[in-house]
Amino acid sequence: MADNLPPFKTQQERVYFQLREAILCGRFVPGRAVTLRGIADMLDVSPMPVREALRRLTAENALTLQDNRRVAVPQMTADKLAQIVEARVALETQAALRALPHMTEQHLQHLITLDDQVTEAIKVQDAEAYIRTNLEFHASMYRCGPNDVLMPLIESLWLQSAPFMRLVLNRIGLGYITDRHVQATDAIASRDALALKLAIASDIREGIGALGQEELEAALSGED
Template sequence: MSADLAKDTPTPPTSLRGAARGHVEAAVRTGLLTGRFIPGKAVTLRGLAADLGVSPMPVREVLQRLAAENALEVKANGRVQVPDMTPARFDEVLKARLLLEPELAERALPFLRSKDIRDLQKIDDDIDACLVSGDAESYMRLNHAFHFLIYQASRSQVLLPLVDSLWLQFAPFMRTVYGRVGTASLEDRHKEAIQAMKTQDATALKSAISADIEDGMGLLGKAILDASGPA
């Protein structure tokens, strides 16, 4: 794992132990969401601790927490890794996203302001540039930022953590997908979602989010799994 895992992470809390744990958690979550961790490849305590400049203790705490969220798994021999993606697991994650994310978007709609929509447009412009350049890691980071700018406006204390956990579970696999097929063929429904937010059309917003999930994850992910089996 390279040292750039720690870049662009939020400022950690003030307590020393809390600072280390917050730093590690932000870095590991970013690594999962941008595909720096590969499904099936071991994640080592010592390696992560060295990369992030901390002791193994906060790394262990963070990995245990992420294992409880199903983003990582701990083998009987103590090995920690990103779970392999299977067709059954993929279908469950996809169905859960289709159930929860349109609902979150609808709940967020009354709270989204003009500035939020301008910010979303800027993010989407940057995403378009990534798709052209083939920068898959930046695409994944920006795509997450786009969706969660919307979802966090919902102020949900129940659905939002569930969706956050789902993204941690599918992102490493999707990074392998983009590595195989590239980004030039990717399409999103972000512009449709932005237009629905401008007109306060909840039905159109839910439809755009559902279609975005189906197009961005569903079609490509299923095609790769069907062609080659588990990642």
């Protein structure tokens, strides 16, 4: 996702996007608190821009404030995860359909290149690279269309689910993942709106949905 970051006008903006990227890549563990001072030291900045970035990320439901100096990625529950998955399906299929008429051959080739990177990440079992390139594939597709309202909602859901996804992938590996991106790019090439909608819905649901119930419960509880 880093390639699409806007140029930074202020230090506060830079810190916000650095933390946002870290959350999206799953570098913060759900339920584990971090301090404002610790983040400031990590980024080599004063606490002030960190405080503002944490305020924004808390408003986006990416973090929860535990006290004045500690924040954490929220713990995941089965019910919350189910809601996130269905909300993603609803919003992202709509975003894909809105983007489809605006996609050019150049856009399609970029998506195919990104999917190659997703495939490579799965092959080498690189969880962070998989999450990053998978989200970039989806973001690049949706940004082709007039989705200014939908994208912040979608990205909020990514921020809430990505740390948990990283936890799951670190625990069980990437072997269970079914990549539906080829179906999506084929649908784009043929301008098949229904096929694209089905591919995006399947890609989202099968990411977590392919887990067995026992594996899902173990990941949610933090058991080995």
